[in-house]
Amino acid sequence: MRQKGETLELETNVREGTVVTFAGGSLCEEATVTFATPRDGGWLVLVDRSPFHPESLSWPDQPGDHGTLTFPGGEPHAIVDCLTGLVDPDRGILLTDAEAIAASRSGASLQAVVLHVVRSEVDMGNVVGQRARLDVATDRRADLSLQHTGVHVAALTLNRCADRFWTKDKPERDGLGFANLDKAAVTRSSIDTERSVDTYRIGKSLRKKGFDREAFLSALPDVEDAMNSHLRGTWLGASTPARVSPPEGRLDGRRIWSTTLDGIEISIPCGGTHIDDLSRIAEISVELEPIEDGFMLTTRTRGR
Ligand SMILES: [Zn+2]
Incomplete structure (x- = not known):
């Protein structure tokens, strides 16, 4: 520390x-x-x-x-x-x-x-x-921006691949229409120049909202495979501009990261820095592992 x-x-x-x-x-x-x-x-x-x-x-x-x-x-x-x-x-x-x-x-x-x-x-x-x-320092900024964009793409992929574990009416959906597990459960995110580690808590309130914790945790390796195959298959090939707006303003102002995925404009509140096009990403790979009251997502993003 x-x-x-x-x-x-x-x-x-x-x-x-x-x-x-x-x-x-x-x-x-x-x-x-x-x-x-x-x-x-x-x-x-x-x-x-x-x-x-x-x-x-x-x-x-x-x-x-x-x-x-x-x-x-x-x-x-x-x-x-x-x-x-x-x-x-x-x-x-x-x-x-x-x-x-x-x-x-x-x-x-x-x-x-x-x-x-x-x-x-x-x-x-x-x-x-x-x-x-x-x-x-440009290299460090570029590395952090690459990893931060990778985290957003991984979070959307997590929502997509965990969507089937919601048994009741789904809670708030993300921009692509999937239940927003990331927003509902993330408690901590830690980005460095090589990877990001996100911690998710699946507590009582999430289970009350209809998330099948046991089924999800026992299928964690399958969810990880599904996420990695989705991340290999789509989104990262063609030019896909991404931006944070407004580009300047007071530090405590609200900023939004946005891009277009599957033809849909996606917006996520974000206070960080990002790469300007998803095509700068060669690969995103994820690992999921269970922890005491939830799970941990490790995301590694490699640039071109
Ligand atoms: Zn962010």
Whole structure:
């Protein structure tokens, strides 16, 4: 586990959330530094506009981008992590780490900001107001985007292949008309540069809604086979554009991933980054395994 920094509550002059451009695929922005404070031997830096995707407080599925922060004429400083903080728009108090997570659950009206974790010996005590360039590490972003798109395709495939285990009126359906097991049961998603692991809980409420837990779990190897053969057979050949919209906006704005599958426009709320065409995927393979109160889906997506 990565060590999070100590809990911080800091006074800033920031009153608005960060404008982010990762949804549109941006990898570089010029911005003005709005706050900087020492952290873990380096600096925590806020800017008004950022191409960096930060790890979310409420659904931390995709880790933060890495990259560099460069002042005019200077050497690049490494950005080694990227997190989400919350700013009180009236007083400018910045919450990070555990306090930010707690505040995000409380429903307080706070603005989300991108926290760039900078590793640098240089004193950044006087950089507020300066212009800087932010560059995202492109290979890592591309790998995370590929895996994240793979997860969405795998989730739709899971819904399709698990549809026959719903015995009563089906609950909410996904865009393709299948019972949305993914939405109803996923409790955790963890994406890295090589794979994603999604944890699903099949509890009482799901069984009450008509999901046949025993039949599904005993057929898990068959469901896995059905998913893999579906993923080999369709969706990944021809050009299929996909996008996240809006391409830029405040970090706490709602964003939607959309594409077209089987001739149907699919939309899934998503705060992450994605590849722009499914044809960039050579293969998606999945593994299902039972866990104590449900199952785990591991998805590996390989690019062309
Ligand atoms: Zn997503």
